Amino acid sequence: MSYTEELLREKFPAKQDVVTEITNLEAILNLPKATEHFVSDVHGEYNAFDHTLRNGSGNVKQKIIENFGGRLTPRNIQEFATLIYYPEDKLVYRKKHVATQDELDQWYLNTIARLIEVLKITATKYTRSKVRKAMDPNYVYITEELLYNDRQELDKRNYYNQILHNLVALHQADEFITVTCYTIQRLVVDHLHVIGDIYDRGPAPDKIMDTLMNYHSVDIQWGNHDIIWLGAVSGSALCIMNLLRICARYNNLSIIEDAYGINLRHLSMFAEQNYTDVQAFRPKTVEDSEVIRPDERKQITQIHQAVAMIQFKLEGQICKRRPEFDTENVALLDKIDYAKGEVIIDNKKYPLACECFATVDPKDPYKLTAEEEKITRSLLDSFKNAPKLHKHLDFMMDKGSMYKCYNGNLLFHGCIPVEKDGSFRVFKFNGKTYEGKSLLDFFEKKLRKAYGEPDITDDLATDMLWYLWQGPLSPLFGKHAMTTFARYFVADKDTHLEKKNAYYSLRKEEWFCRKLLQEFGLNADQGHIINGHTPVKKGHQPIMANKKMIVIDGGYSKAYQPTTGIGGYTLLYNSYGLQLVTHHPFTSKEDAIKNGRDILSTKRVVNQELKRQTVADTDTGREIKEKLQLLRNLLSEYR
Template sequence: MSIKVEAICQKERKNIMSNRMNKYKTVASITTELINLESILKLPKPTEAFMSDIHGEFNAFQHVVRNGSGNVKSKIRDCFQGELTNETLTHFAFLVYYPSEQLTEVTSSLSSQELHQWYLTNVQRLIRLLGYTASKYTRSKLRKAINPAFVYVTEELLYSDNRDQDKQAYYWAIIENLIELGQVDSWIKMTCATIQHLTVDHIHIVGDIYDRGPAPDKIVDVLIDRQSVDFQWGNHDILWLGGAAGSAICICNLIRICARYNNLTILEDAYGINLRHLARFAERYYQDNLAFRPKSNSSNLSVEEDEAKEITKIHQAISIIQFKLEGAVLKRRPEFNMEKRLLLDKISADRKYITLLGHNYTLSNTCFQLVDVKNPYALTDEEQAIIDKLVMAFTHSEKLQRHMKFLMSHGSMYLRYNNNLLIHGCVPTDEQGNFIGLILNGHEYVGPELFDFLEQNLRDSYSQTNRKDNLSMDLLWYMWAGPNSPLFGKQNMTTFERYFIADKATHNENPNPYYQLRHNEKFVRKLLGAFGLDPDTSHVVNGHTPVKKGTSPIMANKKMVVIDGGFSRPYQKVTGIGGYTLLDNSFGMQLVTHEPFISKVAAIRDLTDIVSTKRVVETEEKRRTVAETDMGREIQVQIKELKQRLQELKK
């Protein structure tokens, strides 16, 4: 978390603690709370899961969350210890993952007598599993995790021993009545959700929920429901945060990406962004163009020819507007040092070639009919009207604003959490590993200060009422594409070249030296120290760059873990897998490798867990407790204050 934001959060936690402490004014109440807090410190450290670069792949994400990166099945195996066959264990695990679907299956395939017995068996199993999963939590936390409608029933089943003859009839009567009253299906669904939540206590998203895949909005909805989650914003997330803040240039970029991956329905259906005026404009001025045809996305939906052509035209129209807006920013922001990205004025008058660094390159698939040779970065009146309408639509989309507000309130540029440093992209450096950054008004922002500065700028931009083009808005785009942006991490974003120039030598984007240096333990230790963490006990968790086949995601003598393993389907050819999840629990850290996710239907039909291997990153000599976490340190502050208050009362 940035220093400024961390200070804000500490102030908020202090206020919460102060309000809470005000409840304890008697010797009895203070003593009770001290016993409670001291006991919590002895509990095992809860499990954290780290995911990154999900890129709208909702079904794969949901499956990993539901199975707890394989932890749910491990909990079942440990809880029942040989009582279940492998087949029964797998079926029970999928009941926990997908209770609604499994209930539909059993209720339609079993006789009433068989179904009754199935309910009796599985309610009892779920109670046992819930009790086992909740063993590292207080009763208070468990009660809060249980759906309020079923707290009484669940607690009575949990804390009644069905082997006790005095309680047997009582225990089974509760289950029988759940069945008789038609509430057992609801109870099963709610209990499975509770088990999922308790198996992984906290989720870290190390950047890039948005773009490419078909349903980022559904991912955010799931995370809003979980609440115990944080984000380290990725470069693609910044486009959507910028769009919600009213940045026209961010809006153009994200619409272009949606068109490129056949995902315009995210804007229209999920967020209610009206694109009809853009479509009508594109139809008037643009034609079919193979370079702008939509790529297939993970929804596997075929596109009708007429629809493909419409998307192709929209794709061209918004791309040209984007290039014009980017040129305008670069002209008014020489401090960004991105003059070589001014390309429209390098196009020949006949639109056949472009001159870059003294070389002429042939242009193909061109669509420059609305680019004025004399003033190439000027928007036409129609283009300006479209941008104005789009900005209005993005800033007034209720659902988009709600989702972005959640990303803002739970997000940051980086996070220090339980001795781990979470960063989506990179810390810009030179070849020697010296931090480099952005010079504005004579001041150079580098290292943690660069992150803090850009984060504060984003927060200011998101909250401001004046949405005109100013430095704050321009910096939002710099975070997406700037050469020293921690979220981009490359010298150039060669979007133009990839559309129009066949020579791949022009497509090179030149990654920052950080991506080589992060293999070096000495550099990573320096990095951890710069961000205020102990290099001996801490790690960096990184996303953004897919780990290629044959390359280890664990680097720098286990100080650096890169977890972009290919949730996004376009990257799976590069990574050869379906993504990574990093788990950090009381026993240590594990890197979980996931097989490519085909579909939810296939996963349920074939009972496929998509967890292929678990690789130990680090093990603990002794099991870690809550006392060794950030939360534990806060509890110890509360304990100290309560003890002082107790002494004062006893005087």
């Protein structure tokens, strides 16, 4: 008898126990497939991300329209939807705008009855036990009595109505409304996929991580920006410097200091002593961000230069240490003629547009000064010992992966490195070769090793995290090189060019997408590839390759919205098929509460299932079928 069979025998010791479980599981297989929700490249934009989760990419409002479309005006439908999104805030707002207590009590009664109707719709896909788990424990009894009894039945009408009146009379209406709204949110989406890049650019990735840690069911496919944060706590000084440089570039150093409690005072004092106000290093700001004071802007600019120069030095060291990475073109400090103010890039001379090389020794340009060494060691210790950051990144490691195969679809952030003919590019290391799926498996293994050994700071696994950030065969980067130095110091934009891997052209081809699905063991006729990483520009299509490829990076980050023209894409996958959702740029939570402003724009059907999918058609269904076979074997023994 196998270990699994032994466990089943302990859990179901009698024949009737087995019969009951078989009956339960067989019934579950016939329930409609629950809704999956896909988001990508949220880049610290917590408010827009939080709103999207609360409205289920429009799913909540759709449920209301289905049930109340002929009974409520569009304005009242939006008011009701906003209540479900932000119950606490909307209750405060509502109570300020009612004339009498009697009017408020009537609103309570109407609202609770409507919420129960919406809850009935959202609960139909689930077993009673799963619905119960989604409820607030303090209100399970009341909610179930309202949910599973019909107000229209004459014998139960007075019973039902008395429960409603008691909730109001005993001053429980606010709390009941609030917890019911969150139960609806919980049931509208069964599982969330985050296709990478939670961190960088936006102001509040820490709040996004807090939200995900409290979410009922989620997985994460790491993005290139997530990797440098994982690298920072894994002992990679290079990842730390890249991370700090990006935070300074987008005026987000408060994430480091205020959100994660990492002190940058030593770095700031060093930067002030060695760097001036160079325009190329001034922080980027979006149109509606708060104005930066001149002294604060100068301080950020100086820190920006300090970490960039340490980064460039460390890049030179790693290129020498790891020739197998094939990243020699990244190290440029030894290609500078400091007297003439010129740099050689790809065998061509270019004048330097600006200079900030006070800490560089032209005779040994990649050597850190004593003070830079001290700052680097201090930052490594600080990142390694930041409790809140570790809590967030431990969760990201636990729920994360380089790719995921889920319900027949392939999910990954960046690309699968390929040649122009679609053949997989080969990464050679220690006499072994890695390509396609095996390449991603190899990188994930190294990442997990580095994360588990943060005190080892210069081993291959730790260096590999930097390679994942910008290496030419990194599936998270997907370009021939990162031209960071040239973007700061060279005016000629030809030097800024980062050539994309052939994957980004070939992903428009159906044959290529089918090849990738087969490489990962998926059904090429039924499966799809769901991608992030590259913002879909105005006029370009997010659905490609005869609907086999769906790219959902549409501009969550405000920095990308001028390019994309929208506020982001999300994807829904329910029992009827796949729907791509386009969002307007998010304004504010206050605007949503006061004016009912939603960010949902349009839904576009990607594919419509000919036969409505059930749990039996999912990965969960496959697991249930395997368990059913074991249970039937056990039942035969009992007989």
